[in-house]
Amino acid sequence: MSSITLGQYFPGNSLLHRLDPRFKIVLAILYITASFLCKNIWSFAALAISAVVLVLVSRIPVSIVLRGLRPILFIMLFTVVLNIFLTRGETLLVEFWVIRIYLEGILTAVSMVLRITVIIVGTGMFLTYTTTPIALTDGIERLLSPLKVFHLPVHEFAMMMTIALRFIPLLIEETEKIMAAQKARGADFSTGSLLQRAKALIPILVPLFVSAFRRADELAVAMECRCYRGGEGRTRMTVLHATAADWLMLAAVILFGASLVLINRFAPGFTL
Amino acid sequence: MNTLQLEHISYLYSAGTPYEMRALDNVSLTIRGGTVTGLIGHTGSGKSTLVQLLNGLNRPTEGRVLMDGVDIWEKPKEIARLRYRVGLVMQYPEYQLFEETVRADIAYGPKNMGLSPEEVEARVLEAAAFAGISPEMLDQSPFDLSGGQKRRAAIAGIMAMRPEVLVLDEPAAGLDPQGRDEILGGIRAYREKSGSTVIIVSHSMEDMARYCDELIVMADAKLFMQGSCEEIFSHPEELAAVGLDVPQITRVAQLLRKRGLALPESIYTVEQAAAALCRLMGGEGE
Ligand SMILES: Nc1ncnc2c1ncn2[C@@H]1O[C@H](COP(=O)(O)OP(=O)(O)OP(=O)(O)O)[C@@H](O)[C@H]1O
Ligand SMILES: [Mg+2]
Numbered sequence: 233m234s235s236i237t238l239g240q241y242f243p244g245n246s247l248l249h250r251l252d253p254r255f256k257i258v259l260a261i262l263y264i265t266a267s268f269l270c271k272n273i274w275s276f277a278a279l280a281i282s283a284v285v286l287v288l289v290s291r292i293p294v295s296i297v298l299r300g301l302r303p304i305l306f307i308m309l310f311t312v313v314l315n316i317f318l319t320r321g322e323t324l325l326v327e328f329w330v331i332r333i334y335l336e337g338i339l340t341a342v343s344m345v346l347r348i349t350v351i352i353v354g355t356g357m358f359l360t361y362t363t364t365p366i367a368l369t370d371g372i373e374r375l376l377s378p379l380k381v382f383h384l385p386v387h388e389f390a391m392m393m394t395i396a397l398r399f400i401p402l403l404i405e406e407t408e409k410i411m412a413a414q415k416a417r418g419a420d421f422s423t424g425s426l427l428q429r430a431k432a433l434i435p436i437l438v439p440l441f442v443s444a445f446r447r448a449d450e451l452a453v454a455m456e457c458r459c460y461r462g463g464e465g466r467t468r469m470t471v472l473h474a475t476a477a478d479w480l481m482l483a484a485v486i487l488f489g490a491s492l493v494l495i496n497r498f499a500p501g502f503t504l
Numbered sequence: 505m506n507t508l509q510l511e512h513i514s515y516l517y518s519a520g521t522p523y524e525m526r527a528l529d530n531v532s533l534t535i536r537g538g539t540v541t542g543l544i545g546h547t548g549s550g551k552s553t554l555v556q557l558l559n560g561l562n563r564p565t566e567g568r569v570l571m572d573g574v575d576i577w578e579k580p581k582e583i584a585r586l587r588y589r590v591g592l593v594m595q596y597p598e599y600q601l602f603e604e605t606v607r608a609d610i611a612y613g614p615k616n617m618g619l620s621p622e623e624v625e626a627r628v629l630e631a632a633a634f635a636g637i638s639p640e641m642l643d644q645s646p647f648d649l650s651g652g653q654k655r656r657a658a659i660a661g662i663m664a665m666r667p668e669v670l671v672l673d674e675p676a677a678g679l680d681p682q683g684r685d686e687i688l689g690g691i692r693a694y695r696e697k698s699g700s701t702v703i704i705v706s707h708s709m710e711d712m713a714r715y716c717d718e719l720i721v722m723a724d725a726k727l728f729m730q731g732s733c734e735e736i737f738s739h740p741e742e743l744a745a746v747g748l749d750v751p752q753i754t755r756v757a758q759l760l761r762k763r764g765l766a767l768p769e770s771i772y773t774v775e776q777a778a779a780a781l782c783r784l785m786g787g788e789g790e
Contacts, residue, residue, distance in 0.1 A: 242522055243522060296522075406599075409594070409599075410599070410600055412556065412561045412594065413594045413597060413599075413600035414600060414612075415561060415584075415587065416559060416561060416587055416591070416592040416593075416594065416662070417587075417612050417613035417616060417661060417662065417665070418584060418587055418588060418612075418613055418616030418617060418665070419612075419616065420584060420616070434602065435600075435602045435612065438602035439599055439600055439601065439602050442599075442647065443599055
């Protein structure tokens with residue numbers, strides 16, 4: 233089928249790619265929590281190193297990771313500027329007209345940037361870059377399955393997610409095809425007044441909806457032909473198995489969090 | 505006139521991502537004006553990618569597309585005008601219909617060209633006749649038509665723009681023999697009336713042999729062969745190596761030759777075979 237995948241999944245076979253998606257979700261949550269434990273310059277250094285290690289282990293090209301950071305560049309810049317100019321502290325570095333820059337401001341700015349970067353890189357390395365969206369929904373379903381006790385439709389929710397994820401790339405492909413076909417008949421989507429542009433969308437939307445409904449219909453029939461009847465008693469083609477690597481990784485991240493706390497307590501240095 | 509040239513064309517899908525895909529690799533060829541050229545090649549060999557370069561839907565990653573010696577991307581803003589000159593019927597065009605009536609759908613292209621309502625109407629009727637759409641069908645909803653009829657309506661929608669070059673991506677795929685002949689016959693009629701260049705993508709060697717003057721063979725994103733039907737179909741081994749075939753009648757003639765019948769080499773339609781056999785059997789016609 234089409235190689236178009238949603239999001240940033242980067243195909244590979246690294247340790248992180250092979251981990252169980254359930255563990256990866258837990259790991260990502262733990263790792264982000266750990267990043268909030270950092271209190272001084274040494275624990276921040278450890279955090280930064282751990283992020284670099286994660287990227288290396290995932291074997292995802294650094295250029296791709298940096299590209300993933302681009303959308304939040306503006307937010308980071310904003311945070312830096314706010315923190316540098318507005319934080320008041322004790323060590324005054326620069327005083328010029330109404331501008332006063334304190335050492336504390338700079339340190340807070342650096343720590344904020346580091347934290348945001350680590351959160352993005354952490355979720356990326358554990359989840360979006362190394363886990364296919366389908367594996368991710370599978371993991372979510374399994375993690376949430378205890379909630380079935382309270383009659384929450386966990387399976388149906390996961391099935392909806394899976395189908396939606398599968399359909400989005402198809403719909404994108406379909407839209408591209410229809411747009412190309414209408415362009416071949418002289419359609420113009422980029423010039424004219426707002427009303428004209430909205431009108432120009434009709435030749436795309438009508439065939440797109442027609443085909444989406446047709447596909448949905450076909451899928452429903454195909455599922456019924458194979459006797460789909462919800463999650464009850466349903467077995468799986470790929471059964472998730474936790475391996476030694478999964479448990480080791482979990483232990484490593486917990487240890488990492490614990491060591492951050494220790495570093496905070498015992499290592500001398502600037503407290504942030 | 506209406507000559508298309510590709511110069512060292514390469515085309516990448518999703519360039520710069522892990523899904524990068526080289527769909528065309530250094531393809532150079534010339535499609536002479538006024539001919540009917542067939543484009544064949546195995547699935548995924550880059551045929552659809554190639555035809556979408558001809559009307560500027562795809563922009564080549566490397567190389568140039570020339571129409572009558574002028575680079576079509578010389579003025580990117582005017583690429584829309586090129587699309588009226590090079591009309592492209594995409595693969596499975598029936599999924600692009602959207603208007604309330606077939607008449608209005610066929611009129612979409614000519615209307616975009618800014619023609620007067622009378623001119624649009626005249627072109628719609630003309631194109632419908634070429635594509636084999638009866639006048640009653642014109643006022644039906646395109647969604648009520650059968651698959652084959654939808655296909656014809658979509659082809660009429662391109663013909664109504666009176667392109668100088670008509671490009672069709674598998675116009676007859678998935679139709680019954682009569683439907684195929686009607687569509688291909690309509691394309692031939694359009695060409696005879698307008699003198700335009702026609703390019704047809706197809707997997708049917710029989711159709712290619714019957715309707716085309718020239719053939720282009722693609723394999724693995726590269727140009728594999730180009731020449732007249734006789735030249736191409738006289739290389740059955742090479743064609744088989746890239747997953748293609750010669751027309752069945754050509755193979756029959758070949759087997760008959762092996763058994764000692766003095767049939768000529770260049771037989772690739774049933775009519776030619778019949779004529780040659782008649783000549784062998786003593787010369788009476790038919
Ligand atoms: N939109 C796209 N995005 C990424 N890759 C694509 C896209 N369209 C086509 N390709 C790839 O480019 C290659 C050439 O595709 P193309 O559609 O040109 O083949 P084709 O010769 O028309 O095949 P067919 O006979 O099946 O229609 C294929 O390997 C295909 O997977
Ligand atoms: Mg194709």
